[in-house]
Amino acid sequence: MALQSAGDLLKRAIELDTAMKYSESLVCYEEGIQVLIRLMREAKNDTEKKSFHSKVEQYLARAEEIKKIVKSSEQDSHQRVKCIQIKEGDTGFSYASVFGPCLDNNITDVTVQDPYIKAKHQVHNFVRFCELLVQECSKLQSVTLVTIQADFREQSQWLGELKESLKKRKISLDIQYSTSLHDREVRFSNGWIVKMGRGLDYFQRPKGQFTIGFSNYNLRPCLETTIETFHRLNTQFVQTKHDK
Known part of the structure; x- marks a missing residue:
C-alpha cells in the first residue's frame, strides 16, 4: 500500500x-x-x-x-517592478487584470490605502475589489481600509453594510479614517505592493446603466493613470529607482 x-x-x-x-x-x-x-x-x-x-x-x-x-x-x-501605463480611454484593466498576478491562497490580510472611498461609485469600486479577494484568496481573514471620512453619513452606512457582508464569510473589515492621507496603495500579506496614481477609482463614469462596461470593468474605459507593482523584498530597489 x-x-x-x-x-x-x-x-x-x-x-x-x-x-x-x-x-x-x-x-x-x-x-x-x-x-x-x-x-x-x-x-x-x-x-x-x-x-x-x-x-x-x-x-x-x-x-x-x-x-x-x-x-x-x-x-x-x-526583482521585477511592473509598471502599467494606462492611457485615457483604455480598456482591459479590470481589478482582476491589475491585481490578479499578486493574488494567491497564502494571503490572509490586505490593506488598502485610498483617500477617495467616499462617493457611492467609489464604495462600489471597493466592493468589487473585495469580491475579487473573496474569490481568489481562500485564506483571507481581514481587510483594512484607510481612507478619508466623508461629511455625509451614507459613507459609513455603505461601508458598514460591506463589513457585515464580509463578516458572514468570516472576514473582518477594519475601517480607519485619516485626515491627511494622500498615498494610494494596496498591500498584500504575501509581500506584494501595488501603488496606484488614482487609487481604485481609475475608471471613467459609464455613459448609462445599460451600456457595455457598466458591470464588466474589463470593458469599461479608464482614466489616465500609472500603476506600479513590486514585492516588499525589493522595496529598497524601488526607492532607489525613484530617487534617480
Missing part, C-alpha cells in the same frame, strides 16, 4: 516536472521521498534497503535541483 502511494506520488512529480510546474512537482517529490525513506527503514533485508536507498538518492538529487529552480524563479519575480 505504501509502495503504491510512493509510486503514485513520484509518478505525479515527474509529470509536473516535465510540464515545468516546479513548485507543485517539488511537493510531490518530497512527499514521495518521505514514503520511500519510511519503507527503507522498514525493509527486512539489505537488498531491499539498498534498492530503496538508491531510489531516495535519485529523487532527492532531482528535488534539490528543483528547489534551486524555484528559488531562482521567486528571486527573479521579486
